[in-house]
Amino acid sequence: MTAAISVAKVTRRYGSQRALDDVSFDVAEGSIVGLLGRNGAGKTTLMRVIAAEEFASSGSVQVFGASPVENEAVLRRTVFIREDQVYPDFAVRNALKAAALLCPNWSAALAASLVQDFELPLRRPVRALSRGMRTMLGIVIGLAARSDLTMFDEPYAGLDVVARRMFYDRLLADCTEHPRTVFLSTHLIDEAAGLFERVVVLDRGRVALDAATDDLRGSATRVTGPAAAVAEFAAGRSTWDRRELASQASVVVGGALGARETRRAQDLHLELEPVSLQQLVVHVASRSAAEGPEGAIS
Numbered sequence: 001m002t003a004a005i006s007v008a009k010v011t012r013r014y015g016s017q018r019a020l021d022d023v024s025f026d027v028a029e030g031s032i033v034g035l036l037g038r039n040g041a042g043k044t045t046l047m048r049v050i051a052a053e054e055f056a057s058s059g060s061v062q063v064f065g066a067s068p069v070e071n072e073a074v075l076r077r078t079v080f081i082r083e084d085q086v087y088p089d090f091a092v093r094n095a096l097k098a099a100a101l102l103c104p105n106w107s108a109a110l111a112a113s114l115v116q117d118f119e120l121p122l123r124r125p126v127r128a129l130s131r132g133m134r135t136m137l138g139i140v141i142g143l144a145a146r147s148d149l150t151m152f153d154e155p156y157a158g159l160d161v162v163a164r165r166m167f168y169d170r171l172l173a174d175c176t177e178h179p180r181t182v183f184l185s186t187h188l189i190d191e192a193a194g195l196f197e198r199v200v201v202l203d204r205g206r207v208a209l210d211a212a213t214d215d216l217r218g219s220a221t222r223v224t225g226p227a228a229a230v231a232e233f234a235a236g237r238s239t240w241d242r243r244e245l246a247s248q249a250s251v252v253v254g255g256a257l258g259a260r261e262t263r264r265a266q267d268l269h270l271e272l273e274p275v276s277l278q279q280l281v282v283h284v285a286s287r288s289a290a291e292g293p294e295g296a297i298s
Contacts, residue, residue: 002028002029002065003026003027003028003029003062003065004027004028004029004030004031004063004064004148004149004181005026005027005050005061005062005063005149005181005183006026006027006061006062006063006065007023007024007025007026007046007050007059007060007061008024008059008060008061008062009022009023009024009058009059009060010022010023010024010046010049010056010058010059010060010061011023011056011057011058011059012042012045012046012049012054012056012057012205013057018205019042019045019205020042020045020046020049020056020205021042021204021205021206022059022206023042023046023059023202023205023206023207024059024207025200025207025210027181027183027198027200028181028198029064029148029181030179030180030181031181031182031197031198032171032172032175032181032182032184032195032196032197033181033182033183033184033196033197033198033199033200034184034185034186034189034192034193034195034196034198034199034200035047035183035184035185035186035199035200035202036185036186036187036189036199036200036201036202036281037201037202037203037208037281037285038187038203038285039187041202041203041204041205041285042202042204042205043153043185043202044082044153044154044185045205046202047080047082047151047153047183047185048080049061050063050068050080050151050183051068051075051078051080051151052068052069052070052071052074052075053080055069063077063078063149064077064148064149076102076103076104077104077147077148077149078147078148078149078150078151079103079141079142079145079147079149079150079151080151080153081138081139081141081142081150081151081152081153081155082138082153082154083135083153083154083155083156083157085134085138087126087127087134087137088126089125089126089127090125090126091122091123091124091125091126092115092120092121092122092123092124092125092126092129092137093122093123095126095137095141096111096115096122096140096141096144099141099144099145103141103144103145103146103147105145105146105147105148105178106144106145106146107144107146107178108144110143110144110146110174111140111141111144114139114140114143114144114170115140117166117170118133118136118139118140118163118166120133120136120137120140121133130158131157131158132157132158132159132160132163133158134157134158135155135156135157135158135159136159136163138152138155139152139155139167142155143170143171143174146174146178146180147180148180148181149180149181149183150180150181150182150183151182151183151184151185152182152183152184152185153185154185154186154187155167155184155186156186156188161191164188164191168191168192168194168195171195172195182195184196189276189277189278189281190276190277190278193213193276193277193278196213196277197212197213197214198210198211198212198213199211199213199216199277199281201281201284201285203284203285208284208285208287209280209281209284213277216277216280217274218256218257218274219254219255219256219275219280220252220253220254220255220274220275220279220280220283221252221253221257221272221273221274221275222241222250222251222252222272222273222274222275223250223251223252223253223265223270223271223272224248224249224250224270224271224273225248225249225250225268225269225270225271226247226248226249226268226269226270227244227247227248227249229268229269229270230249230250230251230270231249232268233253233264233265233268233270234251234253237253237254237255238253238254238255239251239252239253239254240252240254240283241283252275252279252283257272
């Protein structure tokens, strides 16, 4: 499948520090990919490099097969909405009109529908909006642009769970009807997990994980029960996050469990619980931090 984004050995330095360190991955056209990691992992820097708002110190980025740097043909196919998005001193309706002029695939109907859903005040100056309403404005622009590459960097500031769910639902519905590539950075991993076909996890500026979400499902299981039985079941397996309380214990075991292992757990009176995507990311990031290079930004 053709890559919408191709990042090859990208490093971004600020003096002696590295915000990005030899980062490589591809994002397939038409996919929804999550960019995950702790605060300071390099997610925003990476997205700014892809959007040509910053330059890589070394390595290369291609968007739709070409460098995005000073490339109007590529940049007009891209929309990048940041958590700290800055707008001109416009009323909301004028900000939307300006976005419509800049985005070739702009959908006025979708924008109007989203404005109604989020109850955005069209006549109010953007500077007078609450933090949550500014976030909603960014979401409206990001979705209504229908750009071939749509990037959202932590697009939830000030939104309650109902508004976030509305965003997820509208994003998924519109991408189904009008396919495009979506690259979305978030720390609300389990909440957004159902959107992602693939995830890229950054930690300390490096790629700690790049995998299809289907491959991650069932890749780790929490085993809980009598401590002796848990120890017997986990023997010889990759394990982490072991916890004990009195005679009870739990541990996460890596690798998919087959029918034989499931029956064995039942015989030992053990409970099996799938590990969520967020728990996997926390484990991967923690392991990466322990092994991380000196000098990277944490």
